[in-house]
Amino acid sequence: MGLYINGACAISARETHFGDFPGDKGTDNGLWLKTTTPDFKQFIEAKSARRLSRIIKMGVVSSLLAMNEADAAMPDAIIAGTAYGCMSDTKKFLKAMIENDGKFLNPTPFIYSTHNTLSSQVALQLKCKGYNQTYSQNSVSFESALIDGQMLLTEEGFNTVLTGGIDEMTDNLYTITKRLGLWRRLGEGVQPGEGAAFFILESQQTPSSLARILDVATLHGAKTETEIENWIREIIRKHHLELNSLDLCLLGKNGDRTYDDVYHHLETGLLNNSVCAAYKHICGEYPTSSSFACWLAAKILKKQIIPNGLHQQRSASTPINNVLIYHQHRNREHGLILLQSC
Amino acid sequence: MDELIAKLKAQIIEELSLEDLSPEELEDDEPLFGEGLGLDSIDALSLVVVLDRDYGIQIEDPEQGKDILFSVKTIAEYITKNK
Numbered sequence: 001m002g003l004y005i006n007g008a009c010a011i012s013a014r015e016t017h018f019g020d021f022p023g024d025k026g027t028d029n030g031l032w033l034k035t036t037t038p039d040f041k042q043f044i045e046a047k048s049a050r051r052l053s054r055i056i057k058m059g060v061v062s063s064l065l066a067m068n069e070a071d072a073a074m075p076d077a078i079i080a081g082t083a084y085g086c087m088s089d090t091k092k093f094l095k096a097m098i099e100n101d102g103k104f105l106n107p108t109p110f111i112y113s114t115h116n117t118l119s120s121q122v123a124l125q126l127k128c129k130g131y132n133q134t135y136s137q138n139s140v141s142f143e144s145a146l147i148d149g150q151m152l153l154t155e156e157g158f159n160t161v162l163t164g165g166i167d168e169m170t171d172n173l174y175t176i177t178k179r180l181g182l183w184r185r186l187g188e189g190v191q192p193g194e195g196a197a198f199f200i201l202e203s204q205q206t207p208s209s210l211a212r213i214l215d216v217a218t219l220h221g222a223k224t225e226t227e228i229e230n231w232i233r234e235i236i237r238k239h240h241l242e243l244n245s246l247d248l249c250l251l252g253k254n255g256d257r258t259y260d261d262v263y264h265h266l267e268t269g270l271l272n273n274s275v276c277a278a279y280k281h282i283c284g285e286y287p288t289s290s291s292f293a294c295w296l297a298a299k300i301l302k303k304q305i306i307p308n309g310l311h312q313q314r315s316a317s318t319p320i321n322n323v324l325i326y327h328q329h330r331n332r333e334h335g336l337i338l339l340q341s342c
Numbered sequence: 343m344d345e346l347i348a349k350l351k352a353q354i355i356e357e358l359s360l361e362d363l364s365p366e367e368l369e370d371d372e373p374l375f376g377e378g379l380g381l382d383s384i385d386a387l388s389l390v391v392v393l394d395r396d397y398g399i400q401i402e403d404p405e406q407g408k409d410i411l412f413s414v415k416t417i418a419e420y421i422t423k424n425k
Contacts, residue, residue, distance in 0.1 A: 046361075046362045047380060050358070050359040050360060050361065050362075051359055051384075100395065103395075104391050104394055104395035105391065106357065106387075106388050106391050107384060107387045107388065107391075108359075108384055108388060111384065
């Protein structure tokens with residue numbers, strides 16, 4: 001039994017929501033790469049939309065567009081991965097608490113501030129009463145959601161799973177994370193970012209299938225370069241692939257010299273024979289940006305074209321059959337997704 | 343009363359994020375819940391907070407809430423009577 005991406009949508013700073021490859025220039029507000037969103041009113045009734053913050057609208061609309069692409073009926077499960085959760089409602093709630101000395105709190109921002117609001121609001125909009133889950137595991141939140149979807153399809157007999165990764169950037173979050181020094185080490189051309197990418201996963205291949213997911217894996221804790229190499233090598237081997245059969249490797253390089261060495265080591269060692277490229281300069285740096293990379297890889301496999309601007313060292317030969325996505329956050333969390341053409 | 347009604351309409355629109363509605367479109371007697379404007383129980387909670395926070399009025403008896411929050415006019419009347 002396989003695991004297929006039969007529909008996908010990414011809302012990003014590069015106007016990708018209708019399936020086009022990223023445009024040349026991102027929508028940059030001077031501080032971070034801000035998503036270019038579709039007209040939400042075309043997808044969500046005004047009455048339903050009035051309480052939804054931008055991140056929830058992005059989640060709902062990217063889910064709807066992924067379902068349209070897959071021509072999918074009601075999903076059996078909705079699983080979201082998010083690290084930050086709903087920051088603008090969290091801010092509203094906390095601000096009201098401070099201003100009113102903990103009294104007279106409007107319940108709406110509190111209700112909508114929790115992380116699980118995302119997948120539950122997607123479910124409410126779709127009227128889906130199935131399994132509903134939200135994973136918040138920092139930079140491997142998306143991979144955690146994917147792994148759950150994979151298990152539901154392969155072990156629990158589910159037919160259609162809607163899963164995705166989503167995070168938003170707000171003024172307050174930017175100020176706080178900047179103060180914490182999170183963006184100080186980003187390399188030139190990489191900015192903080194935000195985005196939403198949702199996928200329809202099914203166990204059956206269809207004409208709309210973009211790619212097959214061979215594996216999703218996470219690794220926790222500080223690892224040596226050799227340990228990371230061995231981990232990747234084992235996963236490749238498990239699927240009876242050779243390292244040189246990886247046609248493209250999308251790496252989560254963000255220019256942070258302290259931790260980008262892990263990627264440089266892979267590029268010059270284990271993945272030396274593959275075309276290695278970057279994606280964070282396109283979508284921005286945010287914890288679930290690997291969901292954007294997954295969308296990008298699936299589109300590349302479907303279209304058999306590598307778009308310009310991925311900073312790869314050389315051109316990839318076609319056909320493009322296998323794409324590896326690997327990223328790590330401060331050598332504390334490592335995420336890997338292996339996709340194959342279908 | 344007219345001034346209070348106008349203020350309440352603006353507050354309801356702001357507090358409940360009814361961005362597509364203008365104060366002129368919101369009738370004084372129009373039912374806020376159910377078949378009228380279609381507000382729900384979360385909105386009712388928000389309106390109770392507005393009454394407490396901005397007018398210092400608490401709805402002691404929950405049974406009364408339905409009648410008090412029926413329309414902008416009934417809310418204005420309750421504020422005027424209890425202020």
